[in-house]
Amino acid sequence: MRVLSKAAVAALLVIAWAGGPTSQANAGEFKWWHKKIGLNANLQNKFKNGAGVRVGVLDGLADWTHSDLSARIDRYATFSSGSYTTFDSHGTHVAGIVGATRGNGGIVGIAPKVKITTVGMFDDTGFPGTVEAGLDAAWSDGATVSNMSFGPTTSGLLAFDNYLSAISKYRTRMVISKSAGNDGVKLKNISWNTKKKSLKNMIIVGAVDNRKKIASFSNKPGNGCFTRGGKCRRTGDRYKYHFLVAPGVDILSTVPGGYGYKSGTSMAAPVVAGAAALLQSKWKYLKTKPFLTKKILLQTAEDLGKKGIDNVYGRGMLRLDRAFQSNGKASITTGATVNGSGYDAHDSYSYMPTAFGDAKGMKQALNGAVFFDKYGRDFQMNPDYLVRTSSAAFSMRDHFERRFNWGDRNVYVSTPVMDGSASFMGLMPMQDTKNDRYSPNENKPEDGYFGLTQSDDAVWRTEAGSGNWKFSFGQRLGLVDDLALGTDKQLFMFNTAQSEQPLMGLGDQRMFSFGHYQVNEKFGVGMGFAESSEFTGSSFTGFTSTDPQGTGRSYLMQADFKPTDRISLQVTQTFLDEEGMMLGGVSSGALGFGNGAQTFGTGAAMNLDLTAGFSARLHYTEGLTNASTSGATLFQDVDAMSSRAYGLSLMKKGIFGAFDQFGVSVSKPMQIYDGAAYLNTPVGRTVDGRVNYRRSRVDLAPSGSQTDYDIAYRTPLGEQVSLGLNAFYQDDAGHEDGAMNAGVLGNMRFSF
Template identity: 25%
Template sequence: MAPPQAFNTPEFRRSDGPGQHNAASAWDDGFTGDGVTIAVVDTGIDPDSPEFAGRISPASTDIYGSRGIEGPDDHGTLVSLVAAAARNGTGVVGMAFDSTILAIRADEPGSCGGDNPEDPSTECGFLDSAIADSIDHAVANDAKVINISLGGPGGITQALRSAVTNAVNAGVLVVVAAGNDGRGELTTFAEMLGDAGNGGVIIVGSVDEDYTISDFSNRAGANPQYFLAARGDRICCVYEDGEIFVDEEGFVFLYSGTSFAAPQVAGAAALLAQAFPHLTGNQIAEILLETAFDAGAAGDDSVYGRGILNVARAFQPVGTTQIAGETTALALADSTAVASPAMGDAFSAASIQTLVTDRYQRAFSTDLAGTLRGADIPERLHGAVGQGACHISGGSSRASVAFSIDASGRQPPRAEILLLQSEDADRARVLAARVALRLSPNTQLGFTYRQSADGLVAGMQGRDRPAFMIAASGTDDDGMLAMADSAVALRRQVGDWGLTVSAQTGSTISAAAERRAAQLRGQRVEEDLASFALSLDRQFGAFDIATSLTWTAEDSTVLGARFHEGFGLAGSDTVFIDTDLGWRFADNWRLGAAYRQGFTRLRSAPLLADGSGLSSNAWSFDLQRSGVFAANDRLALRISQPLRVASGGLDLNLPTSFSYDTLTAEYGVQRLSLSPGGREVTGELAWIGPIWGGSAAASLFLRHEPGHYADAADDVGAALRWSRRF
């Protein structure tokens, strides 16, 4: 991962660890360890080094009480450099360069053999009692992380075990070097510390610049569960008088050891502790281990344990995510919304800035716009000519029945309501429904299965409208992908007016883009809807008019758009007002116009603010000439706009900030516009008539900005269809 430009400096490139473990991504977000104390239990520190200026805790101490914090060798100083060297443009930079170092000198008096930083292990001796006292001192002085880059081949005392356990119980993370014996197993010392931590201790082995386990490093062995690897091989550089030491021949000295891999992890832990101050040491350990880069054998293994430190991944959500303050899972890899055709490209310019929390109640800023999926552009030609069904109908003056059976061979035959098109739509009149009954001269009753109530009502009203393959009437488009289950309509002629009441049940259909579970992937998601309508129609000489009021109730969707359960939406209600006009201004000529106006309101929901709603419309104009080439043929032209959201959207009450003290979110309103930038306008020239003993239809069409996508290429085409009754 390339570091942000602001951090890609010579100082950064000299530093072995931050670049290799992707720390700069956390730095770029402002997390540098500021305010976090790392306790380094070691041989002390160089208090005069400019790399720690102003950042050595006043609680730093010699655990034996009288020698001061500057030790007999550079081991403790080098460990501290890896963890926290300043970002000052010189030398190297540490993993958590703004953190505070609590230096605890714990070497046994008189035990150190000399200053030899190139030796992978310190030559000083450390008593368990001194280490235990140092841990207690670190906890008492608010250290969040304790680094122990020392050890021994033997076991540990009960006092040291208790000190580690108490530190972990106090919320502190303990980081321990794995040791430099090149063993296939941990030392007893490291293993016992890991066990004492009960999940709050990380044992750290060393890898080189190629992410290969170092020859000298002890391996995870039978304890991969708390083993993590980090750069500890050939680390730059030895310091003298606060600067990188260069010998007379111009060489610098590198140092190696798991002692220096451990502070890479301790520094990473400090970054997490600053960013997410509510985390315990156990949780930080879990995050670092779970987000490690997998190395060696897949999964946990006996060499690399849980893997290699990856700071960038540790700063990404872990486990199930949800909108902050909510409980329903919302995975950032899922689609959080699927638009309906009426919304077209509305999501292309959307922005939904909010906060999500992960398994550890860590809040992350995200723009959910990247998880919104625009509507699929409807392929109207396929629906017009690709049916492959056999249609059967029959009846008398009092009753009629029509049904279709699949003839494509792709599905088992089943009874299905016939969506009458072309000349059948005009001939059928009453027969527009699959079962139609005339109860009296002025009363009709109809039922459908798998057909909308619109076609049923149109048949009862006897509307003489031209049939087109592509361009729908303005009053026939509800702007959503939906499937009717059943419909019923009752029409009564009252004087010159026809009054029709109808009802329909069905479901909206949207792609299962929310991969909530593997078994849903690639399937369809259905949501219930129901509609109720009241219609009036009348003839005025050469004029005819039909108008209706329709209420559509959607259980979970919004004008056919499906939103992730994480938003907690409770469905919507839409009222459509329709007007359909016709004028026979001359023999064999008819001029028609249709307009639909929709108003959608969302039902109350926790994340929905007042004012959410949509306004939508559709329209069409058509001109028809009958008897063009034969007595029963027709030629018609239609210009139409499918239903389109004209204005409005969702006012979402979403988290804008998160308190780690109370683990609660504060909210602000964000507008998600559902009005597309594109506008589909369809033109179609259609002919229909008898030919070769059957019925033929031909169409030339142009769809400008199809699907209401502003950048979509025009859809231009032609279609021919021929059918015959048997």
């Protein structure tokens, strides 16, 4: 650290230009002191290397001809009364720590693309100017950060009054990194009225070694204070609340003609100055907020010594990796300003059900979306976190994980109650959080094989019949079976009954009831009601959120007609009313759909007994969904969405024996084929705190249209055992253009 006497003569400054070439990266330029503060090339690059920020280095005149500094120092200032015949070693060393260019093989500065104004506070013989004049020169060049690695000769004295006056003058314009001094003592009190002349822009910097221990020479904050009337009037006036430590022992940096090692708080202070420049390079608005820049560096420091703010390390050691992480509440803003209306980022996402495929359009629209931390800094979010999808493609891996997990089995017991009536009860396993955590709880393709397995809560069902009436009600067991025409769903891999009623398979079925009246031999009518819900487990890497719940109610009217013994027809009209979800997928927070969605569905099915043992089945469902938006989320509007599902299956009994079955099925699972959403995606902020939005129209139709092909064969091996074999192929699997999925499965079924 350069020492000087209190006497100093004010003088005018002369401004001149300097410049030079740049160079490429070299990982060996990073030293131990970079690592201690969490800095590497990736972090520098991510936060723009200090580009667009100017640092004033108030010191001896730095060597702008040095290969590591020629591209960084493009301005210099000298006092007209001074004599500058050589470059200064101390000033050159400090400038290199701030911003030595990366790639020249020596060292790399904290902010290797920063611009530096070197202010010649020292000439060949002494101190020819004033601190105020030096800061004026740096500010006039555009500096928003300045470094002062000098101070009084008096042991333990941080600064003279004229220094503090100059620093206070720039309290709203410039961060000042001030070295604590090298006397190895506690800093003395200074009589200074911080209420009238705030020093909120000043960071006092001490030095630590490579073990993160306070250097023997470094001054410490102690209980020192800026006093008024001989007393420390405010807790925040104590030095330790403004004190930060950084590496300052055996620091390799630039010197005229090469590189050299130096130690001192003079070396620690420019580490902090460079860190402030990196922050302001990434978030430009911080250039106008020196106190906030300082606050981020202090509050993200690594605690050293006694827990909390102490008398040796103050706030702790600078940690750039922590300084560049979001801090406090993460908010996705939907209002005009950063501090306007918004939602917790951890609880803002949308589950897109299988009908939307991989939701690439939605993810593309949200690419670059940002949230804001408590300091108003914007951080990009992963679109895969914001938009979570579930695939309609059959997963072999999920299938076997679920089937060989015996905790995922259900045991159903059927107990007769009276003629024509039975009560069904089931013992249920714990919820399968591994498979359901990342996708909606709508029925999965794997669930159709061996029948549907649902999780958590009690399962029960009661059915009764009298004359032409048939009635059933219960919880979580087989409503879609009551609606089906009677095809043997156990032959095919995928649940045939469910594919005919896609709207009834959305969400997680709760209570249901269904009544059917057979008017005559050919005609019958039915009505049904079901409740569904979506309760998502949503613990993700880096985020822990609450579990939003959506609910849905389905109302159904059905008519079936059997004109001949060989033909059965069925028409179904469904209305699905959802709150907090859409087509079985939950939306929450900034990606909420507002009041939910309403879907009208019309379906038709036909069963043909063509010849003895040979039958065909066709089904078609068309849906129209209207989603409401509240206007207070990122969704500004959503068009009506059209969806459809259809299929054809052929079955033959008695191929090789009287009771075996063979079948071929071709079907299209439910898919959105028309509809759009309009999003306002926050992508950044302005210096004055306004949020930048990108408006997008998102085509909700997936890129492909999945087709399921299933060839099935089943034969009995005895009265209680049967063997099945299925080969399947899925084109545009998961509704993704060009994707495919295929496999062969065998199974044995036991009846007891």
